[in-house]
Amino acid sequence: MIRQSLIQIFIWKTCSDAEYLADETLDRVMLRVPKLRETYKGNPSAYIHAVAKKLLAEHLQLENSVHENPRTTDIETEKMFGCLERCLSNLSPYSRDLILDYYSEEHPKNVSHRKDVAEDLGISVNQLRVRMYRIRKTLEACMQACMGQESSV
């Protein structure tokens, strides 16, 4: 769980190698555990965060704090579209209809978008948010796997 949280934090900090950084953080923490057991008092997550923050500073220094804004090429977009078709067909008909309806231009393009979709479906906005999150998560995992297969072909 902590590893997943660390990976997510590094991703949100726009690090390209989030998994490596999360593992490196945990390795550094583990090395200090015998000593920490005797001396450290307080919330362990605060210590882990401090180690992660230090590592991030080192990482950014190495990367010279320059991030290139990645753009997807037409070929990648084409591959993604193929994968999207495949991944949508793996969803249940309900989930597929729900996500396609959610992104339909027939709903208003503003903050009331989610409210409008929820009203159409006869569910609460919170229920819609949770369902959408689960579907996107499934779709994202499928897309990652599919794009990985496509690029190795």
Next chain:
Amino acid sequence: MVQNLAQENLIRSYFLGELSQNEQDEFEKRLLADPEFLQTSRVIEWELLDDYVLEALSGSDRVNLESRLLMSAQQQRKVQLIRLLRLKSNASVFIKKRSLFTRYLGRILFTRYLGRIEAA
């Protein structure tokens, strides 16, 4: 999962880079300790990206998002996925409408055809 408006605003502020360094640190410590908070943050992240693609964000929020969250390849892929989902969704709606129209037109022509037969 997502219920607290103040908490949601805090999460949005984190993604938009509106928190002080101390607030960011506290936020990230909570992400490490609280799985539900992490999940709520992921929900809000997707919704922010939705709002970005739907052009429902203010100009400054757009700029903030582009200069922070959208600097990573992973987030760019999410944005691209949302764009493709919109394309796919609108194509499906078009096909559905076209097939309804064709069916409607077919029905009218058939009724006229029957009318002619009856008249003859």
